Amino acid sequence: MIEPALPPTRVLDLPGRGRVTARVVDGDAPVLLLHGWTLTADVNFCHLMPRLPGGLVAMDHHGHGRGPARTERFTIEGAADDHIALLDALGIDKVIVLGYSLGGPIGFDLARRYPERVAGLVLQATALRFDSWMDKLTRPLLRAVRPLTTLGLGRTAPLRFFGDTRNRSTETKLLWQWLRRELMLCHPRTMVDVMLAEYDFDFRPHAASLRDVPTVVVLTSKDSAVPPRDQRDMAEHLGAEVITIDEDHDVFLAAPKTYVAASLEAIARVTT
Numbered sequence: 019m020i021e022p023a024l025p026p027t028r029v030l031d032l033p034g035r036g037r038v039t040a041r042v043v044d045g046d047a048p049v050l051l052l053h054g055w056t057l058t059a060d061v062n063f064c065h066l067m068p069r070l071p072g073g074l075v076a077m078d079h080h081g082h083g084r085g086p087a088r089t090e091r092f093t094i095e096g097a098a099d100d101h102i103a104l105l106d107a108l109g110i111d112k113v114i115v116l117g118y119s120l121g122g123p124i125g126f127d128l129a130r131r132y133p134e135r136v137a138g139l140v141l142q143a144t145a146l147r148f149d150s151w152m153d154k155l156t157r158p159l160l161r162a163v164r165p166l167t168t169l170g171l172g173r174t175a176p177l178r179f180f181g182d183t184r185n186r187s188t189e190t191k192l193l194w195q196w197l198r199r200e201l202m203l204c205h206p207r208t209m210v211d212v213m214l215a216e217y218d219f220d221f222r223p224h225a226a227s228l229r230d231v232p233t234v235v236v237l238t239s240k241d242s243a244v245p246p247r248d249q250r251d252m253a254e255h256l257g258a259e260v261i262t263i264d265e266d267h268d269v270f271l272a273a274p275k276t277y278v279a280a281s282l283e284a285i286a287r288v289t290t
Contacts, residue, residue: 019195022064025074032103035086038077040104045073047137047289050101050113052121054143055212056176056204058083061197062118065189065274066281072289075113077104079124081208083200092211094219098128105135114288116140116281118270119244120212122252126221129228138232138288139258140281143241143267145248146221146255157217160210167206175209176201183268190271197271225255233258234284243267259287 025043032038041059049070053062059076060067060083067074078085079097086100101124105113114137117125122144129136177198184190190197235253239246239262253260263269263280270277 020192021196022060022193023068024060024064025067028108030104030107032086032100032107035088035100035103038086038104039084040075040077040108041067042076042108043067043070043074045071047072048110048113049074049140049285050105050115051076052101052115052117052124053079053082054119054121055216056082056179056201056209058200058203061200062121062270064193065270066278069278069282070285072114072285075104075108075110077101078203079120079212081205081211083203092208092215094123094127094215095131097124098131101128102132102135111135112137114138114140114285116142116285117144118142119144119267120216123216123219123221126224126228129231130221130224133231136231138234138285139228139256140234140236140284140288141252141256141258142236142281142284143238143244143249143269144252145244146225146252147248148216148219148244150245150248153217156213160213164207164210164214167210173202173204173206175206176204180268180271183272187272187274189274222255225252229257232288234287235260236280236284237262238267238269239264240266 025041027039028042051063053059058078080086081092115125122141233256235258237249
């Protein structure tokens, strides 16, 4: 099985959160990597991690992969607190926060409640609010099927989503056995709870509070999951710079060179 060359891991005990596994690279400008829905940090950032010379911190969210195994239901605020607890355990005072999709809301909440810990924001394929017509249709359906997730129904949903990516990307095809293992780590109950938490999330009333934070939006102009207009609206509310890439929501696997180049450019802009 081919696996990507990833940074070393550290196992830490977080008070009240249990034992977690995080990838940590020491550096002068560490980037806190916040991954997307149903993923692990390794999947979302496997091509980016080896290219971050300023250091990095990456942990799976609550209910995902090797993240905190708290018994509470997933919340955006709880996930943000988990990552602050990780930074505390590592003795890291300030980071550049990079949030992809679900990582965006978590990054917003973290920056709003812990502004002293955030040196800059990089937001990718995300929005201030998830209320597209598809989101509105999906919300009642998820509430209805949530009880069925105790049976494990839906565990293969991430595999189906990225099946097309596998056919379009040589890198993804080579890593597929490893990716398949990683994509099966998220429990269906967490998948549903995360989506419902995102639907309840609305950062628009708080956007002005982040206008002094250096922020760059990496906008995926062909995104079928987060409408590009919502990404543009987010950038306008935040007064953020925008880097546009003509890719879909799976860009980090489907077009890794494009994704890495845009991410490094965004990090450089918020750093300077």
